Amino acid sequence: MQTPFDLDNPAAYLRWRDHKLARAITDTNELIVEIKDPCALTKAEHAALLELCQRSNMVVYATHTELADENMVRQFGLQFGLNSLDANWLAGEQGITRVTVCADDGQRQAYIPYTDRAIKWHTDGYYNPCERQVRGMILHCAQSAGQGGENRLMDHEIAYLMLRDSNVDFIRALSAPDAMTIPERTDEQGVARAAQTGPVFSTDPASGTLHMRYTARTRSIEWKQDATTLAAVAALEQLLATDLPHILRTRLEPGMGLLCNNVLHDRAAFDDNDTAPRLLFRARYHDRIAAS
Ligand SMILES: [Fe+2]
Numbered sequence: 001m002q003t004p005f006d007l008d009n010p011a012a013y014l015r016w017r018d019h020k021l022a023r024a025i026t027d028t029n030e031l032i033v034e035i036k037d038p039c040a041l042t043k044a045e046h047a048a049l050l051e052l053c054q055r056s057n058m059v060v061y062a063t064h065t066e067l068a069d070e071n072m073v074r075q076f077g078l079q080f081g082l083n084s085l086d087a088n089w090l091a092g093e094q095g096i097t098r099v100t101v102c103a104d105d106g107q108r109q110a111y112i113p114y115t116d117r118a119i120k121w122h123t124d125g126y127y128n129p130c131e132r133q134v135r136g137m138i139l140h141c142a143q144s145a146g147q148g149g150e151n152r153l154m155d156h157e158i159a160y161l162m163l164r165d166s167n168v169d170f171i172r173a174l175s176a177p178d179a180m181t182i183p184e185r186t187d188e189q190g191v192a193r194a195a196q197t198g199p200v201f202s203t204d205p206a207s208g209t210l211h212m213r214y215t216a217r218t219r220s221i222e223w224k225q226d227a228t229t230l231a232a233v234a235a236l237e238q239l240l241a242t243d244l245p246h247i248l249r250t251r252l253e254p255g256m257g258l259l260c261n262n263v264l265h266d267r268a269a270f271d272d273n274d275t276a277p278r279l280l281f282r283a284r285y286h287d288r289i290a291a292s
Contacts, residue, residue: 003208005160005201007172017161024158025056026245031153032060038140038257039075046079049259053080053289056155058260060250068142068255070096073281080259081290082136085283086125099139099280101272116145116278119267120216121240123156124284127182127196133211136285137262141252146273150251154264156212158246160201162239163232170232174200179229180213181222200236209288214264216240240264252280261288 002009004016025031031052035045038061052059073096077083085095102114112119125134139151163170173179181197202211215221216237223233240247252258258265262284272278 001205001208003203005203005208005210007168007175013164017165020157020161023055024155024246025052025248028060028248028250031056031058031248031250032062032256035061035063037065038063038072041076041079050080050289050292053259053261054291056263057157058153058155058258058263060252061257061259062253063255065255068140068281070281073138073140073257073283076140076257076259077136077138077283077285080136082138082283082285082287084286086128086132086134086286096281096283099282100277116148116270116272118269121152121154121264121266122215122217123212123262123264124282125262126180126213126215127185127193129194129196130198132286133213134262134284134286135211135288136260138257138259138281138283138285139252140257140281140283141254141279142281143276143279144251144253145270145278148268148270149278150249150268151258152266153248153250153258153260154240154244154246156214156262156264157210159236159239159264160210160212163235166235167232169228170235171201173224173226173228173232174236175202176224176229179224181224182215183220183222185220204288207288209261212262212264216266259289 002012004013033048035041049059049061087095099113101116124137128134177199178197179199181195184191184195185193198213200212200214223229270278
């Protein structure tokens with residue numbers, strides 16, 4: 001399988017690079033598609049959503065429907081071949097998680113998504129074992145915060161491209177199978193999750209598509225202690241700290257959502273209003289968005 005992400009195939013990379021940059025999205029408004037019924041997309045709506053996912057690995061949809069539940073998210077995802085949910089131990093029965101501030105739940109409160117604090121740049125499930133990588137994701141907003149809670153988004157292929165342009169050795173280092181280790185997590189019962197070591201960038205052998213595991217957090221992560229890896233990590237951090245036009249900013253309002261191939265994203269801190277706390281439905285899938 002020929003892939004532009006093969007370091008030994010610079011010609012394929014350059015062709016892909018030209019095409020990618022020419023079609024890259026640098027204006028958040030271009031990323032938004034209005035749809036009527038997320039459970040039953042029209043052909044035109046589906047095509048518009050898919051086209052943006054193919055260009056930028058993500059799309060923000062906007063619907064006027066007030067209805068939001070796990071089943072709606074599941075139905076929406078199925079239309080893009082998103083089927084294999086990554087059930088985590090905090091998720092509900094269907095493997096779709098309600099992300100909201102859990103002030104009274106000690107177990108959830110220990111995890112930053114269930115607080116009103118900012119979350120640094122990451123891709124979802126970076127701590128998952130390699131056979132359970134999160135390749136697709138939906139984040140559907142049922143209730144936005146009183147203030148804050150914006151997301152920044154960056155197509156991970158653009159991040160790869162910019163790093164590769166600056167130094168191909170950065171890609172080589174971040175593709176090493178021992179580039180990044182997430183230490184084991186323990187709780188009262190012992191080891192709740194084993195340590196996970198793996199690359200930042202990898203390509204799927206069957207499809208040649210690019211996958212990225214990343215977190216900008218500095219605790220609970222161990223980078224390979226070699227000069228090139230550390231320089232690559234610093235370059236990536238620097239890239240994500242710029243205001244590049246390829247870094248898109250959005251605030252999901254009720255009825256809006258993000259459909260993506262697990263692109264890089266962060267979340268700003270927020271304040272809930274008194275009546276209805278911010279509520280997002282999050283579905284993580286082992287599948288990528290289907291090509292058609
Ligand atoms: Fe996330």
